[in-house]
Amino acid sequence: MxxxxxxxxxxxxxxxxxxxxxxxxxxxxxxxxxxxxxxxxxxxxxxxxxxxxxxxxxxxxxxxxxxxxxxxxxxxxxxxxxxxxxxxxxxxxxxxxxxxxxxxxxxxxxxxxxxxxxxxxxxxxxxxxxxxxxxxxxxxxxxxxxxxxxxxxxxxxVNLPPARFAVAKPPEGLDTRLIFSADDLERATPVAIISGFAADSEQLEATNLGNGVYDFGDFGHNDLQPVAQRLCPAVTDAIEWLGLQGLKARMTGSGSSVFAKMPQSPQETKLLEAPRGWQVRQCDNLAVHPLWGWAT
Known part of the structure; x- marks a missing residue:
């Protein structure tokens, strides 16, 4: 080879x-x-x-x-x-x-x-x-x-049901180290479990769709998001931009991208033109990595 x-x-x-x-x-x-x-x-x-x-x-x-x-x-x-x-x-x-x-x-x-x-x-x-x-x-x-x-x-x-997501990345990025070193970062969210999620002292059940497939829905939050929004106002702009289109968005990971689950109807999936410099995509989730099975 x-x-x-x-x-x-x-x-x-x-x-x-x-x-x-x-x-x-x-x-x-x-x-x-x-x-x-x-x-x-x-x-x-x-x-x-x-x-x-x-x-x-x-x-x-x-x-x-x-x-x-x-x-x-x-x-x-x-x-x-x-x-x-x-x-x-x-x-x-x-x-x-x-x-x-x-x-x-x-x-x-x-x-x-x-x-x-x-x-x-x-x-x-x-x-x-x-x-x-x-x-x-x-x-x-x-x-x-x-x-x-x-x-x-x-x-x-875990197995997740197929879904489509709107993902928006403003031009500004975020340094992970700045978020994790912030004094106002929440570091004590209650521990959750797969079969019965717990957040903010409220017990939430994941929806079992059968065959080990769970739909996590709107469970939880991103503890890094408040700090990120303070450090990078563009995160708030992206959340609000998707919100104007009826989509409930949140930040992913420790960066400046936000995402929202799209409606299932193809007629309802057209997004507004994004602000200049933004990267916006409609993405499908994957059941497995394309290189699944390349190592035993």
């Missing part, structure tokens, strides 16, 4: 995001449901025989040492001498959006190079490598929509 082309790296949405505590080492404890969507970056990997790792930015320029190169270096420690790669990235998922674009790119890179270099590392080993790169990387490696806890390393797959 000399090359693998057109490798998707899908984004995710956080259906909710609760901060339930903080560890002694400063890491925050969270609970969330991560949902894969069909807004994707695309990677291409080509084998090099000189042991070098190189990257080509096919759309948006990326930082010199991004998560993809760091993932490749981490995995290269398991490769035979002289095995390298040239990695092309067509970036479409916006940065600082709370959609996990960089982590998803890193996960797709690990899955692809695991094949290109014939390493055959199991998914559990790739997840250990991925967790050192970023808390969201193991989720994308797992390839399933998931209930996520801890600092992001405790992952329980």
């Amino acid at each position: 000399k090359a693998i082309y057109d490798l998707p790296a899908p984004a995710k949405l956080n259906l909710f995001l609760h901060i339930t505590g903080r560890r002694d080492d400063g890491y925050h404890l969270l609970q969330s449901v991560f949902m894969l969507i069909d807004w994707c970056d695309t990677l291409h990997v080509e084998l090099r025989h000189d042991g070098q790792l190189s990257r080509e930015d096919l759309t948006t320029p990326l930082p010199a040492d991004d998560l993809v190169l760091r993932a490749a270096r981490a995995l290269q420690a398991h490769a035979a001498p002289g095995q390298g790669a040239h990695i092309g990235i067509a970036k479409h998922v916006p940065a600082q959006a709370g959609m996990g674009g960089g982590s998803s790119d890193a996960a797709t890179c690990l899955l692809a190079l695991n094949r290109l270099w014939n390493l055959n590392l199991p998914l559990s080993r790739l997840a250990q490598i991925g967790l050192k790169l970023g808390a969201d990387v193991p989720f994308f490696l797992g390839g399933r929509n998931a209930w996520v806890e801890g600092i992001g390393e405790k992952i329980t797959p």
Whole structure:
């Protein structure tokens, strides 16, 4: 195998995001449901025989040492001498959006190079490598929509019903570190459980649609949203813009993107023209990652 082309790296949405505590080492404890969507970056990997790792930015320029190169270096420690790669990235998922674009790119890179270099590392080993790169990387490696806890390393797959979402990203981004270091960040939301969610002292039942499929509906909130709206007023603008169209929006992750569930009727899915500079898409959720099964 000399090359693998057109490798998707899908984004995710956080259906909710609760901060339930903080560890002694400063890491925050969270609970969330991560949902894969069909807004994707695309990677291409080509084998090099000189042991070098190189990257080509096919759309948006990326930082010199991004998560993809760091993932490749981490995995290269398991490769035979002289095995390298040239990695092309067509970036479409916006940065600082709370959609996990960089982590998803890193996960797709690990899955692809695991094949290109014939390493055959199991998914559990790739997840250990991925967790050192970023808390969201193991989720994308797992390839399933998931209930996520801890600092992001405790992952329980869940099945979600098909749905369409409006996703709006204003030009402004958000630095995750600024949000998590804010004094006014809520860090004590009550712990919830999958079978019977609890938030703000109110017990809510998830709707069981049968066959292990849960519809989480409007459960919960994003604890980071109030801080984000203070730091970045464009988050409020995006929420209000979707609200004008009858859509109930909330922020995803720790970035400036917001999302809202769309009506099921195709006649009701046309969005207003977005303000200049915004990135707006209608996205379908994914049952599994497009590279599901690439690692055992």
